[in-house]
Amino acid sequence: xxxxxxxxxxxxxxxxxxxxxxxxxxxxxxxxxxxxxxxxxxxxxxxxxxxxxxxxxxxxxxxxxxxxxxxxxxxxxxxxxxxxxxxxxxxxxxxxxxxxxxxxxxxxxxxxxxxxxxxxxxxxxxxxxxxxxxxxxxxxxxxxxxxxxxxxxxxxxxxxxxxxxxxxxxxxxxxxxxxxxxxxxxxxxxxxxxxxxxxxxxxxxxxxxxxxxxxxxxxxxxxxxxxxxxxxxxxxxxxxxxxxxxxxxxxxxxxxxxxxxxxxxxxxxxxxxxxxxxxxxxxxxxxxxxxxxxxxxxxxxxxxxxxxxxxxxxxxxxxxxxxxxxxxxxxxxxxxxxxxxxxxxxxxxxxxxxxxxxxxxxxxxxxxxxxxxxxxxxxxxxxxxxxxxxxxxxxxxxxxxxxxxxxx
Numbered sequence: 105x106x107x108x109x110x111x112x113x114x115x116x117x118x119x120x121x122x123x124x125x126x127x128x129x130x131x132x133x134x135x136x137x138x139x140x141x142x143x144x145x146x147x148x149x150x151x152x153x154x155x156x157x158x159x160x161x162x163x164x165x166x167x168x169x170x171x172x173x174x175x176x177x178x179x180x181x182x183x184x185x186x187x188x189x190x191x192x193x194x195x196x197x198x199x200x201x202x203x204x205x206x207x208x209x210x211x212x213x214x215x216x217x218x219x220x221x222x223x224x225x226x227x228x229x230x231x232x233x234x235x236x237x238x239x240x241x242x243x244x245x246x247x248x249x250x251x252x253x254x255x256x257x258x259x260x261x262x263x264x265x266x267x268x269x270x271x272x273x274x275x276x277x278x279x280x281x282x283x284x285x286x287x288x289x290x291x292x293x294x295x296x297x298x299x300x301x302x303x304x305x306x307x308x309x310x311x312x313x314x315x316x317x318x319x320x321x322x323x324x325x326x327x328x329x330x331x332x333x334x335x336x337x338x339x340x341x342x343x344x345x346x347x348x349x350x351x352x353x354x355x356x357x358x359x360x361x362x363x364x365x366x367x368x369x370x371x372x373x374x375x376x377x378x379x380x381x382x383x384x385x386x387x388x389x390x391x392x393x394x395x396x397x398x399x400x401x402x403x404x405x406x407x408x409x410x411x412x413x414x415x416x417x418x419x420x421x422x423x424x425x426x427x428x429x430x431x432x433x434x435x436x437x438x439x440x441x442x443x444x445x446x447x448x449x450x451x452x453x454x455x456x457x458x459x460x461x462x463x464x465x466x467x468x469x470x471x472x473x474x475x476x477x478x479x480x481x482x483x484x485x486x487x488x489x490x491x492x493x494x495x496x497x498x499x500x501x502x503x504x505x506x507x508x509x510x511x512x
Contacts, residue, residue, distance in 0.1 A: 165262040169255070172266035172273070177249045179276045184246050186283035191242045193290040197235055199346075200294045204228035204301060206349030215315065215356045217307035224304045227296040234293040241286055244279055247272065302342040308355065309338050315359045321373070321385070322365035324398045324427040326358070331425070333358040373401065380437040384449060387441075388430065391485060392453050393512050395420075395460050396427035401434055409433035414445050414491070418455035418478075422463070428456030447482055447492035454481030454493075454508070461511035476500045481508040 208228060211221050250269075256262045312334040319327070333355040340351055373381045385399050408415035414435040420428045430452045436445045455478045458466060468474040479493035480500035488494075 161259055162262075165259040165266075169262040169266040169269075172269040173249055176269045176273045176276065179273045179280065180246050180249060183276045183280035183283065186280045186287070187242070187244060187246065190283040190287045190290075193287045193294075194235070194242050197231060197290040197294045200297050200301075200344070201228065201231050201235060203344060203346055203349060204231065204297050206346065207301065207304070207352050210349055210352040210356055211304075212356050212360075215359050216311050216352075217304070220300075220304040220307045224297070224300045227293070227300040231290075231293040231297045234289050237289070238282075238286060241282060244283075246276060246279070298344050301344045301348070305337075305340065305344065305348055306342055308352070309334065312337055312355055312359070315362070319359070319362040319366040320389070321369040321399075322362040323369070324396045324429065326362040326365040327396055327398075328425065328427065330355075330358040330362045369399070377401075377434060377437040380440045384432065384437055384440050384445075387446070388449050388453050388456075391450065392428075393457055393460050395456050396425065397453075397456060398427070398429050400429065400431040401437070402431060403434050405431055405433045409435050412439075414439060414448060416448055416452045418452040420456050420459040420462075422459045426459030426462075428459060430456060443487075443489035444491035447487040447489040450482040450485050450487035451478045451491070451493045454478030454485075457481065457511055465507060465511045472497075476504060477508065480504040481511065484508040 204224060205228065208221065208225055213221075250265075256265050312330075316327070316330055316334065319330070322330070333351070336351045337355055340348060381399075381401060385397070388399075389397055403409050405415040405417060412435070414433050416430060416432040416436065418428055418430045420426075432449070432452070436448065439445045455474060458468065458474070458477065466477050468477050475493060475497040477500070479497050482492040483494070483500070484505050494500075
C-alpha cells in the first residue's frame, strides 16, 4: 500500500491551506455595542451642552433684567428726591407769592415807597410766571420698581420687561432733570421776591413817619392808631410772612383815617385865622412833652371870646400813651402871639401834661387841684402874664411850682 505524505510542516507555521491564512473577523455583536454607546454619549453631550447654553441664556436674560430694574430703581430714588424738593419749592414759592400779592394789594399808592413797591411788583410778577409755567409737574407720580414675585420666567419676557424698564428709566431721568430745573427756577424767583420784599418792608418806617408828620392835626384816636401801626411795622423788621400783609393793611388803614381826620381839622381851621391857629397849635405841641394834643376852635368858651377876652379848656387822659383835647377861642388865634394868650395856652397844656406825669409827680383829685397844677406848671415854664390862671385861681405854692418843673 502506498501512502502519500503532505509537505513537511515547519513547526509553528500553519499549513498553507490552513484556515488561519483567512482574515480574522471580529465578533459582530461587540462592534455594534460600542457604536451605540458612543452615539448616546454624543447625544448626551449635545443635550448637556444645549441645557447649559439655555441656562446661560436664562442667566444672561436675568442679568439684563436685574440690571434694568437696578438702573430704574436708582433713577426712581433720585427722581423721588428731586420731586420732593420741587414740591417743597412750590409750596414755599406759593406762600411767598401770596405774601407779595397781599402786601402789594395793601400798599396803596402814596403810603409807601414807590420805587420799592415797583421793584417788589416786578419780582412778584416773575415769581407768578414761574409758578404758572408748569403747575402740574409737581403732581408727577413715579412708578415703583416691580416686586420680586412679579419677575418674568421666559427669556423673551425677561428681555421685553428689561427693555420696558430701560425706557422707563430714560423717562424718569428726564423727569428728574425737569424737577431739578423747575426747582432752581422757583427758588431763584422766590429769592428775588423775598429780597425785594425785605427791602420794601424796610422802607415802611420812614414812609410811616413821614405820614405821621403830615397828619399832625388828626384827632388823637386816629394818631394813636397810626402810631400803634407804625410800632407794629417796626417790630416786624425785615420778616417776610403773611403777618407783613396784616401789618401793612393796618398801617395803610390807620394812615388813611389820619389823613381824613387831618384834612377835616384843617378845614375847620380854614379862614383868615388859619395860619395863627396853626402857630398856636405848634406852640402848644412844642411844650407838651410828647403828649398827643388835638384842638377845637370856637367863637366862645365859658362865656369868653369877645371884646378882647379869650379862654380855653382842656381834658387829659392818663391811659397809655396819654393824650388831651384842648378847646380855644378864636380870639386866642386873633391875638396871637400876645403874652397873655401864650400864658393861657401854657396853662391848658399844663392840664394836658398831667397824662404824662400822673401818679409819679401829680395826682390831682379835684378841679381845684387840677387848676392849681396847671397854673403852677405855666409859671414853672416861665409864662407869668395874665392868662396863666393865677388871676382866676390864685397863685399856687412855691412847692407846687417847683414840683411841676419835674414834668416836662
